Amino acid sequence: MNKVHDKYIELLNNRGLVTLKGRVKQRELYEEFISFYPTELLTLLNSSINFNSECNWLKVALRKPRQVIHPIRNILIILFLSKNLESFFKEESYQCSKQALFPCLNPACENYRKLSIKKYDISIDSKTNEKIGTFYCKCEFVYSRKMKADIYVVGRVKKYGVTWETKLKGLIS
Structure with a gap:
């Protein structure tokens, strides 16, 4: 029930x-x-x-x-x-179980495109009423996207993190 x-x-x-x-x-x-x-x-x-x-x-x-x-x-x-x-x-559920894994989408990370993210939050977009996931990688890269979207697409980067910033500084030097 x-x-x-x-x-x-x-x-x-x-x-x-x-x-x-x-x-x-x-x-x-x-x-x-x-x-x-x-x-x-x-x-x-x-x-x-x-x-x-x-x-x-x-x-x-x-x-x-x-x-x-x-x-x-x-x-x-x-x-x-x-x-x-x-x-x-x-029908598949868009509600994720807490055992679900999501990909790190930080191209500077060794886990790039690997299903390594365990920590995430799901909220509801107040305008569209769609589920939005925010994903937190161990490399400190944080991104969000619509839950219905392709899992390998970043909707919005919220934080690049130390790994990405270090790689950027290395490329600049």
């Missing part, structure tokens, strides 16, 4: 339906959901939604999983968020 819930939140976030603090934008979700499914279908499936009720099934389903949600309702959410059931369970 936790994995499915986490996937719901991730896909909602990808659609811009989660705040920076990780809360679901309930009004926007409700409006998109009821425009996706005809009212008659929701009624037929005993899954009508009263937005003003704090206990409506859609709000309950997207809170931390403490209650079991009817499988039909889970399918409704999955089909709303994903192309089909199969793709929902096969």
Whole structure:
């Protein structure tokens, strides 16, 4: 249940339906959901939604999983968020596990383009709502990029670090 819930939140976030603090934008979700499914279908499936009720099934389903949600309702959410059931369970997550490794992109470093970075942070861009990773190499090179981008592309260098600066000074002399 936790994995499915986490996937719901991730896909909602990808659609811009989660705040920076990780809360679901309930009004926007409700409006998109009821425009996706005809009212008659929701009624037929005993899954009508009263937005003003704090206990409506859609709000309950997207809170931390403490209650079991009817499988039909889970399918409704999955089909709303994903192309089909199969793709929902096969789509790769953009949320990285803490065991993930990323490449050092400092051309002056011996680890250049090697998957050696273990320390990174993920934040949300306030304008685009996309996930941005900031990566910290042992050579003190720090860069950021969109998480959906090619892992071998630097979006922005935040700090060049001692290794890069030493190499630059050597080339200048």
